[in-house]
Structure formats: structure tokens, C-alpha cells
Amino acid sequence: MLPKRLHAADLAYYLLLPLVLAFSLYPFAYAIASSFKQGSALFSSDFWPKVWSAANYVAVFAEQPFGQNLLNSVLVAGGVVLLSLTVSLLAAYALGRVQFRGRGVLMMTILGVSMFPQVAILSGLFELISWLGLYDSLWALVLSDLIFTLPFTVWVLVTFMRELPRELEEAALMDGAGVLTVIFRIFLPLLWPAVAATSLLAFIAAWNEFLFALTFTLSGEQRTVPVAIALISGASSYELPWGNIMAASVIVTVPLIVLVLIFQRQIVSGLTAGAVKG
Amino acid sequence: MSEIRLQGIHKRFGGNPILADINLTIAPGEFCVFIGPSGCGKSTLLRLIAGLDDASGGELHIDGRCVNDVPPAQRDVAMVFQSYALYPHMTVYDNMAFGLRHLKLGKDEIERRVRSAAESLHLTALLDRKPGALSGGQRQRVAIGRAIVRQPKVFLFDEPLSNLDASLRVKTRVEIARLHRQLGSASMVYVTHDQVEAMTLADKIVLLKPLAGQEGVPSIAQVGHPLDLYHHPKNRFVASFIGSPGMNFFPAEVSQASSSGLQCLAGTATLQAAVNASGQQAGTAVTVGIRPEHVQVGEGSLLGRITHLEHLGEHSYAYLETGLSPAPLVVKLAGSRAAIGDSLRFALPAASLHVFDAADEALPRLAANLAAA
Numbered sequence: 142m143l144p145k146r147l148h149a150a151d152l153a154y155y156l157l158l159p160l161v162l163a164f165s166l167y168p169f170a171y172a173i174a175s176s177f178k179q180g181s182a183l184f185s186s187d188f189w190p191k192v193w194s195a196a197n198y199v200a201v202f203a204e205q206p207f208g209q210n211l212l213n214s215v216l217v218a219g220g221v222v223l224l225s226l227t228v229s230l231l232a233a234y235a236l237g238r239v240q241f242r243g244r245g246v247l248m249m250t251i252l253g254v255s256m257f258p259q260v261a262i263l264s265g266l267f268e269l270i271s272w273l274g275l276y277d278s279l280w281a282l283v284l285s286d287l288i289f290t291l292p293f294t295v296w297v298l299v300t301f302m303r304e305l306p307r308e309l310e311e312a313a314l315m316d317g318a319g320v321l322t323v324i325f326r327i328f329l330p331l332l333w334p335a336v337a338a339t340s341l342l343a344f345i346a347a348w349n350e351f352l353f354a355l356t357f358t359l360s361g362e363q364r365t366v367p368v369a370i371a372l373i374s375g376a377s378s379y380e381l382p383w384g385n386i387m388a389a390s391v392i393v394t395v396p397l398i399v400l401v402l403i404f405q406r407q408i409v410s411g412l413t414a415g416a417v418k419g
Numbered sequence: 420m421s422e423i424r425l426q427g428i429h430k431r432f433g434g435n436p437i438l439a440d441i442n443l444t445i446a447p448g449e450f451c452v453f454i455g456p457s458g459c460g461k462s463t464l465l466r467l468i469a470g471l472d473d474a475s476g477g478e479l480h481i482d483g484r485c486v487n488d489v490p491p492a493q494r495d496v497a498m499v500f501q502s503y504a505l506y507p508h509m510t511v512y513d514n515m516a517f518g519l520r521h522l523k524l525g526k527d528e529i530e531r532r533v534r535s536a537a538e539s540l541h542l543t544a545l546l547d548r549k550p551g552a553l554s555g556g557q558r559q560r561v562a563i564g565r566a567i568v569r570q571p572k573v574f575l576f577d578e579p580l581s582n583l584d585a586s587l588r589v590k591t592r593v594e595i596a597r598l599h600r601q602l603g604s605a606s607m608v609y610v611t612h613d614q615v616e617a618m619t620l621a622d623k624i625v626l627l628k629p630l631a632g633q634e635g636v637p638s639i640a641q642v643g644h645p646l647d648l649y650h651h652p653k654n655r656f657v658a659s660f661i662g663s664p665g666m667n668f669f670p671a672e673v674s675q676a677s678s679s680g681l682q683c684l685a686g687t688a689t690l691q692a693a694v695n696a697s698g699q700q701a702g703t704a705v706t707v708g709i710r711p712e713h714v715q716v717g718e719g720s721l722l723g724r725i726t727h728l729e730h731l732g733e734h735s736y737a738y739l740e741t742g743l744s745p746a747p748l749v750v751k752l753a754g755s756r757a758a759i760g761d762s763l764r765f766a767l768p769a770a771s772l773h774v775f776d777a778a779d780e781a782l783p784r785l786a787a788n789l790a791a792a
Contacts, residue, residue, distance in 0.1 A: 306502060306504065308500045308501070308502050308504035309504045309506070311469075311471050311491075311498075311500070311504065312498070312500060312504035312505075312506075312565075313506075313517075314471065314490075314491050314492065315469065315471075315491045315492060315496070315497065315498050315518070316492065316517050316518030316521055316565075316569075317492030317493075317518055317521035317522060318492075318517075318521060322521075327506060330508040331507065331508060
């Protein structure tokens with residue numbers, strides 16, 4: 142048999158594939174490689190270290206409260222996800238399924254909020270945080286992170302909530318279910334793929350958030366990991382401990398990758414099958 | 420008992436009147452079918468009774484209680500939706516038990532009710548499955564089961580058979596009739612656009628007319644027993660809607676009229692109709708109607724030529740070119756021996772004719788002649 146003729150499209154695919162892979166994976170591979178290098182090896186031209194050393198990983202935890210920082214990040218990102226999902230599920234029901242005047246304007250306003258650059262609202266938000274007495278507290282971060290996660294989660298969930306058949310809600314209504322039961326017992330299970338996807342993205346956004354975290358916290362014990370990493374300093378002001386920074390970065394990235402791998406399946410599975418006639 | 424009474428019910432969407440001046444009483448235990456062409460508001464009327472839509476005006480009483488402001492779950496009604504609307508993430512058992520849990524019933528009572536409903540609907544083996552793993556007919560039965568377990572005073576069906584294939588539809592129709600007999604005291608309100616369903620199931624048919632509100636007349640064109648609507652349509656709209664294929668209509672001119680009969684001229688033929696025509700003047704225009712199955716073929720003095728044939732096996736429908744009117748006259752033939760181009764003799768018996776006045780209102784047919792019809 143003759144070999145299958147390679148079409149131009151196939152050719153482009155195989156040429157572009159390594160390019161895209163290299164572009165997206167190289168920085169991460171570089172970080173991993175650097176995190177295992179010691180001393181002057183960091184500045185050698187070899188990609189992989191000649192001597193593998195975990196000393197950087199130990200140092201990250203020894204030289205600053207990095208464990209505490211990780212916990213802070215988990216608390217902040219987890220809190221942000223929980224709060225923004227609860228609020229946006231309720232909001233999505235109102236915006237997606239209840240007819241009221243000014244709904245379109247409200248939707249646009251919500252979207253508009255997310256359009257301001259973080260820096261623009263930073264000083265105003267700082268005033269607000271101090272007035273609430275939340276400065277140098279994790280609550281300040283949870284609250285301010287909601288500003289950019291909420292518009293996104295609300296919009297996505299509204300879109301999905303609109304797609305759900307109206308008769309399903311009416312059937313629940315006839316069965317005596319209240320609004321909260323409809324949202325959390327009927328819609329939430331059906332929206333699960335959308336909820337998983339949006340929570341994941343909200344989690345990542347909150348996990349990586351830097352500017353608010355830098356501005357609203359002061360003490361090392363209240364910092365989240367992005368700030369902690371940026372503030373890792375060496376023995377003198379002339380030395381930047383690249384090894385430690387890279388090790389910390391790898392540690393921070395791994396949970397995200399694990400989360401994506403776990404939720405990948407949830408996102409793909411379509412649960413609405415069989416809701417209405419098939 | 421559970422009587423449903425609608426008094427002067429109106430419904431507008433935006434500025435458009437959908438339902439106008441609905442006055443209707445559905446007796447306890449009655450099987451009432453709402454029927455009408457699409458856009459007549461029959462589903463809207465059902466949703467008003469369910470409480471899923473609010474009336475723009477008028478009062479709705481169930482069991483003597485005004486329920487205008489009572490939420491759906493407290494009206495003692497249960498609904499079977501067109502799309503079934505089963506909860507896809509719950510098992511069949513949970514689908515049926517969901518409403519009962521909200522009624523704060525005991526676990527044993529819920530179990531007992533679900534089991535007995537499943538038993539009567541042959542769903543016992545499927546209780547642990549999810550709707551996605553069921554066939555269309557099975558989903559339909561679960562939807563009915565979900566209504567039964569609530570033991571409501573009123574069952575509401577919104578075109579429940581329209582998603583089933585033809586053979587299953589007939590089976591389920593019989594099943595629903597059986598269910599109605601079995602449940603006895605509960606009233607059923609059933610929406611359909613299929614007149615076979617309406618004729619076979621209903622104790623009472625409510626025929627709704629679209630756009631009635633814009634014409635300033637009540638939405639209900641006629642209410643009555645299925646055979647009443649078939650034999651005594653009140654006006655031309657009812658006459659043309661009930662029956663398949665539809666009634667033949669042709670224009671005619673009154674030549675003699677009295678309370679015991681009417682003589683008129685249609686095209687080249689002179690026709691006698693057994694209707695009470697008192698008040699009609701000679702020379703006025705009327706519309707004469709006759710159902711295809713009532714044309715007597717093979718006798719009489721009228722002649723027609725077959726231009727088109729529809730064979731249905733046991734009988735066929737022939738489209739005749741006649742001197743009565745430019746439109747073809749549809750007649751029912753026994754067997755299927757006729758051929759296109761054949762000439763047929765036929766008669767239009769006086770007792771089978773319907774006559775409609777200039778306003779399309781039917782003249783009352785003479786009861787004495789109906790036995791023959």
C-alpha cells in the first residue's frame with residue numbers, strides 16, 4: 142500500500158504542534174530545571190542541572206513562612222470560589238430566569254465593573270478596606286478578589302442557566318419547591334460542568350492575584366504565595382535567589398495542574414442528557 | 420369534590436389579548452379537553468389553572484376556593500408536561516418522591532405511594548434508573564407517575580402524547596382513559612391539538628378560537644360533549660375544526676325558508692336542508708356544509724367527476740368536481756375501487772346538511788331528523 146499522501150493541513154499541523162508545545166511548556170520546564178540547580182550552576186548554559194539538588198525547596202520553607210503563605214492562598218482562593226459561586230448562582234437565577242425591568246443594564250454594569258484595570262480601583266479600594274478594618278487580613282483579599290471573579294462567574298452561569306428548560310423549573314414549582322430548592326437541588330446538579338469550569342478559573346485567578354495581595358497585606362504571615370515569591374530576597378540586596386524563586390514557583394503551580402486534571406472530566410461530562418424528550 | 424370554575428378569565432401578553440372572557444365549569448371527575456388551532460391559547464389556559472401564569476382578569480375557583488393568588492403547589496393540582504420535565508439527575512424513584520418530600524409526608528407513606536404508582540404504571544423495575552436511560556414511553560409514564568403520587572384533585576396534561584410515536588400514542592391514550600376511570604373523583608384537564616385524542620378521551624370538549632380577543636368575542640367557540648360538537652357545531656369555525664377530513668362548505672342562496680326547513684340554490688343544484696330557518700329571507704346568502712362521510716354516493720341526481728383520490732385501505736376519500744361550487748367536494752367512499760376521472764352520482768341528504776348564516780352562525784338542525792344522520 143502506498144503511504145497516505147500528506148495534505149498541506151496535516152503538514153502545517155505537525156510543523157506547528159512542536160512550536161506551540163515548546164512555546165507553552167518551555168518557561169515551565171526552565172523553571173523546573175532551574176529549581177534543582179545550586180549556586181553557580183544557575184548561571185551555566187546547561188538546560189538540565191548536572192547535579193540535582195532539592196536544597197532550594199528546603200530553603201523556600203526554611204527562610205520564610207512559606208507553608209503559612211500556601212495556606213493563606215488556599216484560604217483566599219477557596220473562599221473566593223465559594224463566595225463567588227454562591228452569589229453568582231443566586232444572581233444567575235435572577236438575571237437568567239426572572240423577567241424584570243433593567244435586567245440588560247444590570248448585566249452590562251456587572252460586565253463594566255470587570256473592565257476597570259486593577260490599578261484604577263486600587264486606591265479607592267484601599268480606603269474601603271481600611272474603613273472596614275480589614276487591612277492586613279485575608280478577608281481584604283477575598284473581598285477584593287471578588288471584584289474580578291464575580292462578573293465572570295455571573296456571566297457564564299447566566300448563559301448556562303438560560304439554556305435550562307423552563308418546564309423543569311415549572312415542574313419543581315408544581316412539586317412545591319421554593320426558589321432556593323430549585324437553584325440548589327435542581328439547577329446546580331445540571332449546571333455542574335459549568336460550575337466546575339468557572340470555579341476552576343476563579344480559583345486560578347484568585348490564586349495568582351498579585352496586586353491586591355501586595356497592597357492589602359503587610360506582615361509576612363498574611364501574604365499569599367505570589368507576593369511571598371516576589372519578596373523572596375537573598376543574603377544581600379545585590380543577590381536574587383533564582384533557585385528559591387523557581388522552586389517556590391513550581392510548588393505554587395503544581396496544585397493548579399492537579400486541579401485542572403481532576404476537573405477536566407467534570408467539565409466534559411454533559412449532565413443535561415435526558416432532561417427533556419430524547 | 421373538585422370543581423373548577425373559571426369566571427371571566429382574561430389573559431394578555433404585552434398588549435395582545437390571548438384569552439378573552441373565559442367562562443367555564445369543569446365538573447368533579449370530568450375529563451375536559453382543550454382543543455384548538457395553534458395560537459388559540461389552550462396551553463396558556465392550562466397554565467393559568469396550574470398557577471404557572473397569572474390571569475390578567477377574572478377569577479379561578481378550584482373546589483369552591485378562589486385560587487388566583489395561591490401558588491401552584493398549594494392548588495391541589497398536578498401537571499404532566501409536554502417535554503415530561505423529569506429531573507435528569509434523579510432516579511425515577513426520586514423524581515416521583517421529590518414533590519412528596521415537600522409535602523412533608525413520612526418516609527413510609529412516600530415509599531408506599533411511589534411503589535403503588537410504579538406498580539400501576541409498570542415502572543417498578545425502572546425505579547433505580549435515571550431518565551436518560553429510559554425510552555420515550557417510559558419517561559412519559561414516569562411523568563404521569565409523578566402526578567399520580569401527589570393524589571391531586573385535578574390532573575393537568577399539556578399535550579402529553581405529542582412526543583410519542585404513532586403506535587405508542589394510541590397505547591398511551593387508552594392508558595390515560597383507563598387511569599381516569601380508575602382515579603374516579605379527580606378531574607382531568609387535557610390540552611391537545613389532535614382531535615382524535617379529544618374525541619376519544621373527552622367528556623367535554625372546549626374548543627378555543629385564536630385571535631378571538633382581537634375580534635372582541637369570547638375565546639371559547641363551543642363547549643360540549645364531543646358528539647355535540649360533531650353534530651351541532653355552533654358556527655362555521657367549530658364545524659370546520661372538528662372532523663377529519665374537514666367539512667365541505669359551499670355558498671348558496673336561500674330560496675325558501677321556514678322553521679321546518681330551508682331550500683336553497685347552490686351553483687346549479689337545489690338543496691333541501693333540515694334546519695330551523697325561521698327569520699331567513701329568500702335571496703340572502705348562506706353557507707352550506709356537509710361532512711365527507713355524510714355524502715350519499717351512488718344515488719341521487721347530482722353528478723361529480725373524481726379529480727383526486729386518497730386511498731386509506733378500508734375506505735378512500737375522493738375529491739369531486741361538481742356544479743355546486745368551484746372548490747372540490749370531498750366524499751368518503753367504501754373500499755378503493757374508484758379511479759381518477761370516474762363520474763359519480765351522489766346525494767346530499769337534507770338531514771346531514773349544516774347551514775350557516777351570513778355571520779357564520781349555524782342555523783339549528785332539526786332534532787327529528789338527527790336520528791337518521
